[in-house]
Amino acid sequence: MDILKRPTNGYYSGQTLSTTIGISRAAVWKHICTLRKMGYNIDATPSKGYRLLNGDRPFNAFEISSGLRTAFVGKEIHFYKKLESTNDTAFRMAKAGASEGTIVVADYQKAGRGRLGRKWESPPGGNIYTSIILRPPVLPHDASKLTLLTAVAVSETIRHYLPRSTFIKWPNDILIGQKKISGILTEMDSEMDRINFIVIGIGVNINVTRDIFPEELRSSLTSLKEETGRDVSKVEFLQMLYMNFERWYRSYLDSGFEHVRDAWRRFSIMEGKAVTVRQFDNIIKGIALGIDEDGALILLKKSGDTIKVVAGDVVVRR
Ligand code: BT5
Numbered sequence: 001m002d003i004l005k006r007p008t009n010g011y012y013s014g015q016t017l018s019t020t021i022g023i024s025r026a027a028v029w030k031h032i033c034t035l036r037k038m039g040y041n042i043d044a045t046p047s048k049g050y051r052l053l054n055g056d057r058p059f060n061a062f063e064i065s066s067g068l069r070t071a072f073v074g075k076e077i078h079f080y081k082k083l084e085s086t087n088d089t090a091f092r093m094a095k096a097g098a099s100e101g102t103i104v105v106a107d108y109q110k111a112g113r114g115r116l117g118r119k120w121e122s123p124p125g126g127n128i129y130t131s132i133i134l135r136p137p138v139l140p141h142d143a144s145k146l147t148l149l150t151a152v153a154v155s156e157t158i159r160h161y162l163p164r165s166t167f168i169k170w171p172n173d174i175l176i177g178q179k180k181i182s183g184i185l186t187e188m189d190s191e192m193d194r195i196n197f198i199v200i201g202i203g204v205n206i207n208v209t210r211d212i213f214p215e216e217l218r219s220s221l222t223s224l225k226e227e228t229g230r231d232v233s234k235v236e237f238l239q240m241l242y243m244n245f246e247r248w249y250r251s252y253l254d255s256g257f258e259h260v261r262d263a264w265r266r267f268s269i270m271e272g273k274a275v276t277v278r279q280f281d282n283i284i285k286g287i288a289l290g291i292d293e294d295g296a297l298i299l300l301k302k303s304g305d306t307i308k309v310v311a312g313d314v315v316v317r318r
Pocket of ligand 1: 116
């Protein structure tokens with residue numbers, strides 16, 4: 001693939017490719033067929049040879065890893081056209097010993113999951129569904145901080161395309177204005193005092209329009225395409241996301257949660273707002289004061305008491 005990408009005025013003949021790579025011409029043809037299946041637009045003209053036609057970088061593991069400037073996130077990438085859920089696959093891989101930073105990406109999820117058994121709509125082709133395997137040397141109690149630092153990394157990446165309007169709603173929603181563009185699902189395998197591994201699943205709506213989603217969700221979600229009016233490269237988006245993620249993950253492990261918390265607060269839409277938090281059947285109302293050093297949401301209740309919320313779904317009331 002790298003040879004075909006080198007700039008040329010014409011074609012690479014089958015003979016040139018065969019001698020450069022050191023394989024037979026029949027094998028060159030087999031590789032060309034495989035590359036076409038991977039999404040590359042390759043022109044094959046008898047008597048001239050092969051030429052890579054211009055076009056977007058196809059969405060595959062090779063493209064995601066070429067030019068990915070990370071130390072460990074994405075050093076191993078498992079790419080699938082179709083999966084039940086990238087989190088399920090990543091969880092199985094982690095159980096079987098996959099190393100930290102291993103990535104699972106899919107172009108379509110048949111059973112994408114949100115939190116608490118909810119569904120994550122995962123139509124084929126236009127969106128990003130990815131999971132990152134981590135083995136952080138922290139206590140299970142600290143796992144929720146990884147959701148918050150991931151939210152910062154996702155928000156930063158989206159802001160590259162939409163400079164002002166990206167916000168985080170605690171704990172795991174990324175919004176454009178009031179509409180959800182991305183969600184994060186953090187799952188863990190742990191003992192009382194040790195994390196064996198964590199899988200961080202990230203879904204982002206990219207090159208789709210709202211009408212592809214079920215009607216009841218259309219007014220509450222959006223995509224990069226809806227907001228910018230154009231398609232963006234999913235390869236470029238993912239590379240930026242993995243780089244941003246690795247930077248924040250390292251910052252947290254090396255220097256603690258404080259910097260993450262500061263960045264999170266800059267993206268937050270909640271501070272000072274009246275919110276309702278639903279925790280199963282329990283409803284808590286209050287003014288959101290921010291997040292504490294553990295990543296928990298701090299609420300000021302009408303009674304004047306402050307309480308700490310560690311899990312739940314938030315509605316911002318005004
Ligand atoms: C989340 O759950 O927001 C976590 C979503 C994580 C998805 C990723 S994709 C890769 C990885 N593999 C998986 O199987 N999952 C992860 P929650 O906070 O429970 O929000 C779910 C709610 O968001 C649903 O009940 C809908 O209201 C809404 N929703 C569903 N699909 C959506 C979409 N594509 N875009 C925006 N909102 C959506």
